[in-house]
Amino acid sequence: MTPKKIMQWGLVGLMLSSAAITSLSVPTLAQDSYNTDGLTIFGGVDAEYRLTYNLRNNTRRNTRARYELEVGSDKLQAAASTLIVTIPETFTEYRGSINLDEISVRYGRIDSEGEPIAVDEVRWDDRVFSGANDLSDELDKIEIFLAEDIPADRSFTIEFGKVRNPNRGLVVRTNLQVVERGQELPNYIGTWEMLVAYEIPE
Numbered sequence: 066m067t068p069k070k071i072m073q074w075g076l077v078g079l080m081l082s083s084a085a086i087t088s089l090s091v092p093t094l095a096q097d098s099y100n101t102d103g104l105t106i107f108g109g110v111d112a113e114y115r116l117t118y119n120l121r122n123n124t125r126r127n128t129r130a131r132y133e134l135e136v137g138s139d140k141l142q143a144a145a146s147t148l149i150v151t152i153p154e155t156f157t158e159y160r161g162s163i164n165l166d167e168i169s170v171r172y173g174r175i176d177s178e179g180e181p182i183a184v185d186e187v188r189w190d191d192r193v194f195s196g197a198n199d200l201s202d203e204l205d206k207i208e209i210f211l212a213e214d215i216p217a218d219r220s221f222t223i224e225f226g227k228v229r230n231p232n233r234g235l236v237v238r239t240n241l242q243v244v245e246r247g248q249e250l251p252n253y254i255g256t257w258e259m260l261v262a263y264e265i266p267e
Contacts, residue, residue: 110238110255110256110258113255114253114254114255114256115255115256115257115258116134116135116136116137116140116241116254116255116256116257117135117137117174117175117257118132118133118134118135118175118239118257118259119132119133119135119175120132120133120259120260120261121133122230123230123260123261123262123263123264124230124262124264125230125231125232125233125234125262125264126160126229126230126231126232126262127229127230127262128227128229128230129227129228130227130228130229130230130262131224131225131226131227131228132224132225132228132259133175133222133223133224134150134222134223134224134225134239134241134257135174135175135220135221135222136220136221136222136223136241136254136255137174137220138218138219138220139218140254140255141215141216141217141218141219141221141243141254142217142218143217143245143246144214144215144216144217144245144246145211145214145215145243145244145245145246146210146211146214146244146245146246147208147209147210147211147243147244147251148170148208148209148211148223148241148242148243149206149207149208149209149241149242149243149244149251150206150207150209150223150239150240150241151204151205151206151207151239151240151242152204152205152206152207152237152239153203153204153205153237153238154191154203154204154205155231155235155237156205156231156235156237156261157205159231159232159233159235160229160231160232161228161229161230161231161235161261161262162228162229163189163207163225163228163229164225164226164227164228164229165187165188165189165207166187167225167226167227167228168184168187168207168209168223168224168225168226169181169184169223169224169226170182170184170209170211170215170221170222170223170224171221171222171224172215172219172220172221172222173220173221173222174220174222175222179221179222182211182212182213182215182221183211183212183213184209184210184211184212185210185211185212186208186210187207187208187209187210188207188208188210189205189206189207189208190205190206190207190208191205191206204240209223214246223241230261230262231261231262232262233262234260234261234262234263234264235260235261235262235263236258236259236260236261237258237259237261238256238257238258238259239256239257239258239259240253240255240256240257241253241254241255241256241257242254
């Protein structure tokens, strides 16, 4: 890695540390695609709960951004009938939006072409249960009702297509909960700690 790159990434780390303290927003820096298993910043998610993701067309205000949210086979302990993705309200406050008609689920990891998983219905709600099962006014949720259960110990990927990225770079902590077969309350699985609308200069 060149001294220039080392300095750039050092500045990125400094900004992310500041973002963790100041409302989880970051300045926009240059990047079209971002792939990681999460961030390690002050107050971040424990390593065992960090989930891998990939963002495409990841620039400010881009209306064709695509989020690929991976769940490893070790995360699902029982068959899941419903997936619940929660996102902070800051995402929509800065004009970000997710097209519910462009949400899909498939088996396999981000870099594979797994079999699609049929979806019955997708709903948006601004009153959600957090990972601790308490109502929160600071989160929105997307409920994905599956036509078939995802078996335990299977990896899968949730894809959000044609996302409208926010007007500014944000660290977006996106949580996943699942409703297991025969259960009513969702269980917390993990968090995609994403750099959204975030660019790193060449």
